[in-house]
Amino acid sequence: MKTIPTLGEILQAQGVSRRGFMKYCAATASLLALPPAMVPRIAQALEQARRPSVIWLSFQECTGCTESLTRSSSPTLEGLIFDSISLDYHHTLQAASGDAAEAARHAAMQENMGKYLVLVDGSIPMANPGYSTIAGISNYDMLMETVEGAAAVVAIGSCAAFGGIPGANPNPTGAVSVSDLVKDKAVVNVPGCPPIPMVITAVLAQFLTFGQLPDLDVHGRPVAFFGQTIHDRCYRRPFYEQGKFAETFDDEGARKGWCLYKLGCKGPITYNACATVKWNAGTSFPIESGHPCLGCSEPGFWDKGGFYNPISTADIGSGAGLAGAAVAGVALGAAAATLSRKRQQKTIKEG
Amino acid sequence: MSLKDPIRSPIPFSRGNVRPLLNEIIHALDRLLSDDEPTVIDLASLPFAPGELEELEQTLGSGELTAELDALGKSVIRETGYPGVWWVEHRNTGGEVVGRYIEITRSPEILMSQDADIGAGRARLNDSFESPGPELKEEAGK
């Protein structure tokens, strides 16, 4: 097995000063939503951390998650974290293709057996293995083969985490999530459509720094970023409490920045870090830009009643169903009345 | 406007995040004076409404000392108008903000020369001293 340099050695070789490294550690702490007091511990851990091998598998996906992660034309500190992993297999980013690429994947697995990280984006079709293949291998086979020697699996994006858009009604490909298939390895879900790039790199950074996976919630998502609802951290919350809502897009309330609940905002039932971490390096997030939250980090968000229907609306069935209920009621009522009238007649007759 | 300019809603309004933060800073200054205990507040962990971060920065203002750090991108370490309260902002090589802190301390750690760097610099100086390159000869000649 080749000797893997520590991150400290890599940074030193790149000419990064101690001050630069301190800056890097502070940014990592911020990224991991850890208190500044943790920075010395992070520094210590990072100095000794070794670049883990990472295999990225892409299945039924739109590549949006990779786009989200790599959205920087110039190197950034997030990029540095990303660079400090050895990305041994990735369809979009790798230079090799075809058999050479698959050979690289197998080589990485062999060399790092039991230690490599598997990142997955996209859902896996189970209705027919032919629906999505890579180099003639079905997604299912590739997933199960690759995770065998993995230290951990990270399902990136709502497709890998919950089935996503392929899994939405009527789910023609029989799309399932990674955790539906992988039962004997630790699976971390980082959902979102796409996930906030900082959150993806934070999970990698956590693994890199502390060699362990973060605390997870009931859906397998890191609690640090998915522990609060958007609603609970939304800066427009006071408007919700005061009863000030935008009624339509671009009306007066919308322009004043009032709550978007009536426009279908799924903030109250969505757990994600958009309201605090935000997007594009803290620039803004959908609600701040005037659009209601889609709930994209929740399972089955495509089928939660419509993006522009408020949470309070419910599907109460078809007109036919309601008419049927009415007819049933009338029939029962008439029947009951008939019986009562018969009894009334009988009583009267009997005097 | 460029893509790098932050999008701010037209009516900035105070959500009341600034006052409690200033209160926290006052208590941190007390601790600094009485116990010599520094405090670091990570501003990224606080959900500011549009305009509030600017309000905070303006309220704290700037004081006598501003330092610019050039390591993995530019950083600014600035003592605010209130001595002991430092505004530390880290940017990457792309100019994006990767960290923003308020440090209540006599001097932020990152300002100090670090042992590892001192050691590396000493070695470099020693090397150039032992075998002066053409640049040093030229320097000596000036």
Added chain:
Amino acid sequence: MDLLDFARGPALQVAIYVFIAGSLWRILGVLLLQRKPDHSEARQSGGFRGALKVIWSRSFTAPAFAKQTKYPKILGYILHIGLFITVFFFVPHIVFIKGLFGIGWPGLPNNAIYFVGVVTVAVGIALLIRRMTHPVLRLISNFDDYFSWLVTMLPLITGLIMPIRFGVRYETLLAIHILSVALLLIWLPFSKLAHTYFVFISRGTTGALLERRGART
């Protein structure tokens, strides 16, 4: 399908079907009953005007009984008005009704609704205690009385818990709240809660008859 999807979907659907069918059953079952023909001469034209008069006048206790019934009367009014305000002036509820019927109206701030909700629950508990300790009420109260109390209070209580959470996830609390409303809808037509519409029918019928007879309304 998780609990919230179930509550908002099939559970609420079934509840509404049962509510409609059950209500029509009971209302028609009463309205279609044979009426005793009134052979006496009409003192005045009875009918609708009399019905309306008594629907209104029965809301106020006859002076002879006013003092005795003051306490439960006041509590009852607070309970009903409180329910009305929390149900019809809380914005998410208005949004729900708008989704069903297409009409909406302005709501009250959440804090005001919460305050009214708390007062209503307190009054509800006071009325329950009265029912359980009053010498007569204790004897004549049956399952319908107590269960209807519970079914009415549950949506209120579950709604009030939602902002507090008690460590439970919001979606779960919302699902439980909606399920409690489904329970109310199913129970209503077949219990004393059917007074929701029967009060108008019974008062109206009495009023029409009394007016025709020339009795005081």
